[in-house]
Amino acid sequence: MRAAGLFAGIGGFELGLARSGHASELLCDILPASKAVLAARFPDVEYRDDITRLRTLPASVDLVCAGFPCQDLSQAGRAAGLEGDRSGLIGEVFRLLSRRRVPTVVVENVPFMLQLNGGKAMRAIVDEFERRGYRWAYRVVDTFSFGLPQRRERVLLVASRVLDPAEVLLVDDRLLVRPATDLGRLAHGFYWTEGLGGLGWAVDSVPTLKNGSTIGIPSPPAILMPDGSLIKPGIRDGERLQGFEADWTEPAESVARASIRWSLVGSAVSVPVAEWIGRRLSTPGIYDVERDRDFPVRGRPPRSARFDGKRRHAVAIGVDALGIRPPHLAEFLEHVERAQPLSAKATLGFLARTRRARLRFEPGFIEAVERHLVLMGGTVPPRPVPSQLELLAA
């Protein structure tokens, strides 16, 4: 197929599609850092920046890929039709589809889009595709089951006027049992920038790489290695954790500071996920209608669903499409020598938050963090004294 990549970022979709035999005809992203990466990695593909200034898509295009910005979700949820001035950037995609009725569209976003305002954004998007004569299917999948040691759930939606999207997205379903915590034997990832309300605990993997932490700085999660060291992986391993080759985003440093690379990697589509969709677009499978369930008329939409041209169905399917077990995280990391130990300041800040938290931590985890702090020359803050009630409960 010939694809247009809207909101192309660093080209996660495009690289995956190329690996499955498809070609990109147009790339569009407003960020100069994205432009620098795309220009270096796809030098022969036409590039445009602001989607709002893109008049139309090339006539040759038969596939549109759009991982639109998550900040835009609430906007989509508010709009009645999605082509108006106030419908946000996803509205721009529909504006372009009005000009050229591209047969197949792939959309990617965060699973939160199924919850936000009772799933209004998702309902608005599928309503709009139906109105335009597309069948659709969507599904939450986890990058972990594509053989990468990262826990990353994303919603993928395929809408098409020429093929049955259920035969692309809703065929592969191979459950992968997640490993259990095993400090001292496996590596464990977590968000060192959090620790109060959540932790993102990920066994033998890293939690979802994000485009910015809750404190607004693009940074990697921390990893507690089997030998007890507490590290922040280097960007080269960050790129590999998304399925890119190491240094894929290096060209961004010609126009922005180096830390932007974490932000770019955190926003990207995992390459093997895009590659899987590309393969299934070329070779659809057979959808098993036994998976069909009732689609709720109102409220939060299900995690997986389809529209067969007449009716909507919820679909009973898991997040593990391919079921490829990733290598152990500790062995996957190739650039550990460039990884930094989590600094004393960062470790202390994290520990201080956990002291105030009402979270349950895995036995031995807090002690491991404390040992790291001492090694880094810091002083371990006092542990909170348990209340009478907590003592009784214990």
Ligand SMILES: C[S@@+](CC[C@H](N)C(=O)[O-])C[C@H]1O[C@@H](n2cnc3c(N)ncnc32)[C@H](O)[C@@H]1O
């Ligand atoms: C979630 S990211 C998509 C990442 C991409 N799928 C990848 O694999 O790297 C959203 C992208 O939309 C881009 N964007 C935001 N506003 C835009 C606009 N007005 N026109 C074009 N791109 C825009 C951002 O720069 C960002 O790269």
